[in-house]
Amino acid sequence: MTVSRGRDFLALPGPTTVPHEVLQAMQRPAVDIYGEELTAVTDSCLDDLRRVFRTERGRTYIYIANGHGAWEAALTNVLSRGDKVLVLESGRFAIGWGEMAEPLGIEVEVLEAEPRRTVSPEALEQRLRADSAGEIKAILVVQVDTASGIVNDIPALGAAIEASGHGALFMVDVIASLGSMPFEMDDWGVDVAVAGAQKGLMMTPGLSFIAAREAALAAHANAGLRTRYWDWTVREGELHYMKYCGTPPVHLLFGLRKSLDMLFEEGLENAFRRHELLAGATQAAVGRWSEAGALSFNIPEPAERSPTVTTILLDEPQLGRLLDWSWEVCNVSLGIGLGPLGGHAFRIAHMGHVNAPMTLGTLGAIETGLAALDIPHGKGGVSAAIDYLGSRLKA
Numbered sequence: 001m002t003v004s005r006g007r008d009f010l011a012l013p014g015p016t017t018v019p020h021e022v023l024q025a026m027q028r029p030a031v032d033i034y035g036e037e038l039t040a041v042t043d044s045c046l047d048d049l050r051r052v053f054r055t056e057r058g059r060t061y062i063y064i065a066n067g068h069g070a071w072e073a074a075l076t077n078v079l080s081r082g083d084k085v086l087v088l089e090s091g092r093f094a095i096g097w098g099e100m101a102e103p104l105g106i107e108v109e110v111l112e113a114e115p116r117r118t119v120s121p122e123a124l125e126q127r128l129r130a131d132s133a134g135e136i137k138a139i140l141v142v143q144v145d146t147a148s149g150i151v152n153d154i155p156a157l158g159a160a161i162e163a164s165g166h167g168a169l170f171m172v173d174v175i176a177s178l179g180s181m182p183f184e185m186d187d188w189g190v191d192v193a194v195a196g197a198q199k200g201l202m203m204t205p206g207l208s209f210i211a212a213r214e215a216a217l218a219a220h221a222n223a224g225l226r227t228r229y230w231d232w233t234v235r236e237g238e239l240h241y242m243k244y245c246g247t248p249p250v251h252l253l254f255g256l257r258k259s260l261d262m263l264f265e266e267g268l269e270n271a272f273r274r275h276e277l278l279a280g281a282t283q284a285a286v287g288r289w290s291e292a293g294a295l296s297f298n299i300p301e302p303a304e305r306s307p308t309v310t311t312i313l314l315d316e317p318q319l320g321r322l323l324d325w326s327w328e329v330c331n332v333s334l335g336i337g338l339g340p341l342g343g344h345a346f347r348i349a350h351m352g353h354v355n356a357p358m359t360l361g362t363l364g365a366i367e368t369g370l371a372a373l374d375i376p377h378g379k380g381g382v383s384a385a386i387d388y389l390g391s392r393l394k395a
Contacts, residue, residue, distance in 0.1 A: 004331040011362045012335045013146040013176060013309040015198040015205050016352035018255075022202060025258035026251040033248050039240045041253050046243075048260045052178060052201075052268070053193055053211040055185040061210045061235055062256075064249045067175045067196040070208035071100045073230040074171060074192050075138075078216050080224030081105035083137040086127065086168065088119040090152055091145030092339040097173060098140060104225055109136070118152050118304045121160035128164035137219075138169040138192075143183065144176040147338040149311030149347065150299050151177070158189040169216055175199060175208075179263055180275045180308045180351050191216040197252070200275075200308065202259045202353045206252050272307075277392060278350040278359045279307040281385040285363045286312055286348075289370065291378030294318065298345055308351035309335070316343050318375045322366070325373060330365040356389060 010017050031038055042062070049060040063069055079085070084107040087098035098108040111127055113119050119141060128136065139161065144151050154172055161170055171192040174183050178193075179200035185193055193211045197203035212220070212232065220232055228234055229245045241248060263271060283297075283305060290296045298311035314322065319337075323346060326332040335347030348366070350359055363382050370377040 002329050004329055006331065009330075009332040009358065009362055009365070011349050012333055013199070013347055013349035013351060014196070016200075016202065016349060017354065017358075018204055019202055019259070019262060019353045021262060022204075022255045022258045026204075026255040028251070028254065030250055033241060033250060038248060038250060038253065041257050042240060042243055042248065045253060045256055045260065048264070049209055050211065052260070052263070053174075053185045053195075054183060054187070055211050055213060058185060058211045058213040059217065059232070061212070061232060062243065062253075063208045063210070063230075064206065064244060064252075065208045066198075066205055067173070067194065067208050068096075068100065070175075070194045070196065070210055071097045071173070072104075073208075074194050074210055075101050075104060075106065076223070076225040076227055076230050077210075077212070077232050078169060078192065078219040078223050079104075079106055079137060080222070082107065084109060084135045085138045085140055086111055086136045088124065088139065088141040088152070088157070089113045090117075090119050090142065090150050091148030093145050093147060093173060093175075094140055094142045097142075101140075116148065116150070116299055117301065118150055119157060121153065121156040124157055125160040125164045128161065128166040128168065131166065134167060136166070136168045138171050140171050140173070142173040142176070144174075144181075144306045144308055146176045146306075146309050146335075146347070147311070147341060148298055149306050149309050150304055151181075151306040154183070154190070155188045162189060169219060176306070176308055176351070179268070179271060181272050185211055185213065197256060197259075200352050201256070202262065203255050204252065207249065207256060274355075275307045275350065277389060278354060278356065279305070279310065280392070281356070281359055281388045282310050282348055282350050282363065284384040284388040285367070285381035286310060288379070288381040288384040289367070289377040292376040294376040298341065308349065310348045310350070311337070311341065311345050312348070313341075313345050314375075318373070319343065319346060321373050322346065322369050322375060325369045326365055329372075330368065332362055332365040334366070360385060
């Protein structure tokens with residue numbers, strides 16, 4: 001028995017649903033890569049990315065790469081072999097960024113965090129004060145970790161760095177947060193920010209972005225790991241194709257242009273509020289389901305849960321049964337657990353091109369699966385989500 005006819009529901013935390021308008025923008029003939037039309041698209045995208053990163057003085061760069069490529073680009077443009085970076089642990093992906101650094105000859109130190117908790121600004125300030133010799137050249141952290149579902153307090157971490165008086169570059173991965181929640185690169189003292197196209201920016205995978213401010217650009221001048229493909233200086237060349245170190249990603253740029261237009265049409269503050277509401281509805285449902293004890297939040301503190309993805313603990317064999325059932329019976333794709341959470345968790349994304357019917361539909365399919373598979377859960381999770389939204393959307 002199946003009720004899987006109709007559209008597939010993609011509830012993964014990346015790639016997220018791509019709007020039809022963006023897909024249509026890419027469905028057009030190729031154009032002259034040296035012509036004025038594509039040059040204008042590149043220039044406008046670079047300028048508007050600065051608006052999304054919220055930097056007046058920073059430079060922006062577009063890479064034909066996923067987020068892992070942008071990680072490497074950020075590292076190689078500001079560091080040299082033998083430099084030390086401090087990785088702020090809070091899930092899987094900051095650690096992954098550090099793993100990207102090690103083969104480059106960069107020394108990696110991990111500031112361990114309390115499991116399933118955000119990075120402590122106090123612990124960061126203490127570690128930086130202890131580094132009187134200034135051995136740490138950069139600090140790597142994620143704003144949202146899509147594996148754990150945690151959100152870090154980036155302004156508090158920036159304030160801790162400033163209070164310590166340390167000169168390390170503050171480098172932040174906003175791949176799972178940009179365009180979906182506040183990020184103030186200039187005001188929060190972030191030197192390098194790394195993002196991807198396929199999450200809050202509502203695009204297909206294949207593009208990633210970096211924003212770099214003055215301190216990072218100064219470090220770039222003496223960085224010993226620069227390579228021609230990632231190099232910011234090369235990408236500042238006069239010829240248009242040098243911004244991509246070769247042939248531009250023509251159709252992806254047309255899609256990016258449309259996705260940025262859609263984001264600005266909604267308004268960044270409105271997009272942030274939409275994500276906040278849908279996250280709250282999801283968490284209201286999960287909180288109700290958790291009452292029976294089989295499911296629980298991976299992040300116990302409500303204030304530390306991401307507004308873009310919720311990670312829910314559920315062990316095998318119930319986990320595998322629920323994931324398979326959701327897809328095979330209801331056409332709903334849920335995110336699997338990553339790293340240590342593999343086989344112990346699933347993830348619900350509420351990120352990018354998503355609205356209340358999509359979120360409530362996903363929650364409804366999950367609750368139906370819990371009932372159909374006799375997985376213990378508190379009843380009325382979808383009703384709790386509806387009540388949450390209804391109370392906050394009253395006219």
